[in-house]
Amino acid sequence: MKVxxxxxxxxxxxDPGALDPETNTLKRxxxxxxxxxxxYGVEMALQLVDAAGDGEVHLVSMAANNEVGGLRTALAxxxxxxxxxxxxxxxxxxxxxxxxxxxxxxxxxEPDLVLAGTESSDGYTGVxxxxxxxxxxxPSVTFAKSISIEGGEAxxxxxxxxxxxDVECPLPVVVSVTAGVVEPRYPSFKxxxxxKSKPVDELDLDALGIDAAQVGWAGAGxxxxxxxxxxxxxxxxxxxxxxxxxxxxxxxLDDLKIL
Amino acid sequence: xxxxxxxxHELIIEAVEALCARFDDSYWSEHDQRHEFPWDxxxxxxxxxxxxxxxxxxxxxxxxxxxxxxxxxNRVAASGAAMNGSSALHLxxxxxxxxxxxxxxxxxETFLPRAAVGDLHVAFGVTEPDAGTDTSRITTRATDxxxxxxxxxxxxxxxxxxxxxxxxxxxxxxxxxPGEGFDGLSLFLVDLDPEHxxxxxxxxxxRNAVASCxxxxxxxxxxxxxxxxxxxxGFHHILHGLNPERILLAAMACGIGEAALRRATAxxxxxxxxxxxIGSNQAVSHPLAKAHMDLHAAMNMMRExxxxxxxxxxxxxxxxxxxxxxxxxxxxxxxxxxxxxxGLGYATExxxxxYWREARLQRIAPVSxxxxxxxxxxxxxxLPRSY
Ligand SMILES: Cc1cc2nc3c(=O)[nH]c(=O)nc-3n(C[C@H](O)[C@H](O)[C@H](O)COP(=O)(O)OP(=O)(O)OC[C@H]3O[C@@H](n4cnc5c(N)ncnc54)[C@H](O)[C@@H]3O)c2cc1C
Numbered sequence: 001m002k003v004x005x006x007x008x009x010x011x012x013x014x015d016p017g018a019l020d021p022e023t024n025t026l027k028r029x030x031x032x033x034x035x036x037x038x039x040y041g042v043e044m045a046l047q048l049v050d051a052a053g054d055g056e057v058h059l060v061s062m063a064a065n066n067e068v069g070g071l072r073t074a075l076a077x078x079x080x081x082x083x084x085x086x087x088x089x090x091x092x093x094x095x096x097x098x099x100x101x102x103x104x105x106x107x108x109x110e111p112d113l114v115l116a117g118t119e120s121s122d123g124y125t126g127v128x129x130x131x132x133x134x135x136x137x138x139p140s141v142t143f144a145k146s147i148s149i150e151g152g153e154a155x156x157x158x159x160x161x162x163x164x165x166d167v168e169c170p171l172p173v174v175v176s177v178t179a180g181v182v183e184p185r186y187p188s189f190k191x192x193x194x195x196k197s198k199p200v201d202e203l204d205l206d207a208l209g210i211d212a213a214q215v216g217w218a219g220a221g222x223x224x225x226x227x228x229x230x231x232x233x234x235x236x237x238x239x240x241x242x243x244x245x246x247x248x249x250x251x252x253l254d255d256l257k258i259l
Numbered sequence: 260x261x262x263x264x265x266x267x268h269e270l271i272i273e274a275v276e277a278l279c280a281r282f283d284d285s286y287w288s289e290h291d292q293r294h295e296f297p298w299d300x301x302x303x304x305x306x307x308x309x310x311x312x313x314x315x316x317x318x319x320x321x322x323x324x325x326x327x328x329x330x331x332x333n334r335v336a337a338s339g340a341a342m343n344g345s346s347a348l349h350l351x352x353x354x355x356x357x358x359x360x361x362x363x364x365x366x367x368e369t370f371l372p373r374a375a376v377g378d379l380h381v382a383f384g385v386t387e388p389d390a391g392t393d394t395s396r397i398t399t400r401a402t403d404x405x406x407x408x409x410x411x412x413x414x415x416x417x418x419x420x421x422x423x424x425x426x427x428x429x430x431x432x433x434x435x436x437p438g439e440g441f442d443g444l445s446l447f448l449v450d451l452d453p454e455h456x457x458x459x460x461x462x463x464x465x466r467n468a469v470a471s472c473x474x475x476x477x478x479x480x481x482x483x484x485x486x487x488x489x490x491x492x493g494f495h496h497i498l499h500g501l502n503p504e505r506i507l508l509a510a511m512a513c514g515i516g517e518a519a520l521r522r523a524t525a526x527x528x529x530x531x532x533x534x535x536x537i538g539s540n541q542a543v544s545h546p547l548a549k550a551h552m553d554l555h556a557a558m559n560m561m562r563e564x565x566x567x568x569x570x571x572x573x574x575x576x577x578x579x580x581x582x583x584x585x586x587x588x589x590x591x592x593x594x595x596x597x598x599x600x601x602g603l604g605y606a607t608e609x610x611x612x613x614y615w616r617e618a619r620l621q622r623i624a625p626v627s628x629x630x631x632x633x634x635x636x637x638x639x640x641x642l643p644r645s646y
Contacts, residue, residue, distance in 0.1 A: 072266065076270060076274070186274050187270065189307060193323075195270075
């Protein structure tokens with residue numbers, strides 16, 4: 001079984017850097033790391049391949065300058081190989097532009113299953129996996145909390161507000177994985193050393209046969225007009241206990257129709 | 260030596276820090292207070308291959324150098340685990356060096372694969388009540404049993420991890436007279452068989468999750484193949500591992516100092532006294548800045564020593580210098596951090612007192628600062644021997 005996992009490499013949230021004032025986008029010139037929300041997909045893919053008894057996990061990422069800092073972490077966790085797509089023309093790509101690139105890179109792998117995080121930790125658009133599925137002509141299942149492969153089908157528990165849906169879907173399928181549903185393994189020392197010799201395919205737009213006008217600033221269907229600070233939260237209501245605090249809290253919650 | 264960022268080292272740091280983040284300061288504080296060995300932590304580190312990182316690959320280890328092993332222990336200590344975390348590991352990480360270098364194949368094949376997966380705990384028994392700094396005074400005796408094996412009798416003190424360890428690298432006298440040189444001491448890998456070994460932890464100032472013990476050996480039988488290297492050459496076999504041990508200790512000490520400064524800086528940036536942040540007083544910020552520089556310098560010295568060792572160069576001066584500077588820098592950082600926190604520095608809840616107790620240790624063990632200065636004065640600078 002071949003599982004492709006989309007992984008985004010993002011600036012370290014502990015040291016996120018700044019916004020570029022001209023483009024209102026995050027500067028990504030620092031070292032990039034594996035987006036934590038993609039580590040769940042990587043872990044799930046490794047577990048599925050383990051359970052299947054054979055197969056491999058391939059990573060696909062788009063980033064500037066063939067950056068592999070985050071891919072190395074996922075390779076050290078146990079993925080077998082990776083594709084990194086870089087091209088100067090990709091700067092400024094919106095979610096759809098990114099999806100076109102990822103879909104083209106994933107298609108080359110002829111996967112049985114494609115996993116992605118539900119949304120990245122630095123962009124939060126939350127639409128890339130579904131767009132990739134559409135562009136590849138594959139079914140899409142979102143918010144997976146568990147996946148198993150049985151008889152050539154994916155059985156997916158799809159998280160909902162009330163509980164979960166049981167979804168069955170033919171392969172190949174694109175599935176987005178909810179954060180926190182598995183515990184990503186730590187890379188081991190041997191994993192880190194082995195990752196050094198794992199193949200990382202470097203591709204550009206030409207190699208993928210994508211027209212530069214379709215992606216990057218040129219192809220973006222959106223423009224970030226301004227970025228503002230989130231408004232400070234207003235102070236909540238402080239209830240001091242004069243013996244009837246519990247009744248007032250109940251009344252307050254009742255007003256909100258929470259009870 | 261190359262100061263450029265090393266991608267392998269960056270990944271090692273990232274992975275070890277991520278693992279250590281699951282064991283926070285309260286985990287260490289609780290284990291310290293309860294005198295409990297950090298088993299969960301140890302098992303995670305073993306599973307990640309970090310304990311066996313420096314065991315040769317042919318025995319299933321990571322085959323890495325002392326530079327990488329030092330980095331691992333440095334990040335462990337800096338996470339707040341300090342000595343409780345790093346010395347839970349370090350004897351297995353590098354203690355078996357004399358076995359790798361000098362032991363027969365049977366010893367290597369029996370024990371190294373288990374050490375590589377972290378499943379073998381090792382203690383190191385050199386110090387005795389009357390033989391500390393002066394190892395030539397060792398009286399614990401291994402007597403020929405007339406059938407090719409040995410019988411060990413004697414008393415060791417400060418044997419770290421003797422409670423948890425199945426085996427102990429034991430330096431014992433097979434020949435010669437105590438106080439007359441080092442020939443006559445032999446090195447064994449003995450079983451700490453409870454039938455013949457009485458192990459009693461020594462109550463002590465700090466690092467209380469990892470006990471150091473008094474061990475009484477009473478007619479302990481030792482088979483002939485448990486002798487490491489040559490009879491009578493045990494001290495020389497141990498010497499080989501002393502420089503790497505100093506390098507690891509230096510890395511651990513720097514880690515503790517870093518943890519202490521992290522707490523101190525955070526506190527100095529938030530605590531207001533007389534209507535201003537205490538960190539805006541130079542009497543608070545300068546000692547912390549100096550501690551930061553001293554730690555950085557010690558860390559670079561440590562890296563140089565490790566690089567030399569890994570490249571097969573002489574590193575006695577460098578390893579000793581690193582250990583000395585790191586022990587001073589670490590304690591000074593912990594002491595200034597404690598001062599910065601004022602009364603809370605003395606409170607267990609703020610963890611700095613724990614770092615302080617553990618940083619103090621490196622100035623005494625495994626070799627005292629005085630003996631390190633003696634070494635540099637005599638062996639590096641050619642001054643007369645002072646003792
Ligand atoms: C927590 C802890 C863990 C330990 N773990 C181990 C272990 O696992 N295995 C093991 O074998 N040992 C262990 N040790 C023992 C440690 O290595 C010794 O304590 C150390 O070598 C010093 O020996 P000593 O305590 O006998 O001091 P002594 O040799 O009695 O020295 C006392 C003091 O006199 C000073 N001094 C002596 N001679 C001179 C001189 N000529 N010039 C200047 N100063 C001098 C020393 O520097 C020291 O400050 C441990 C010790 C501690 C505290």
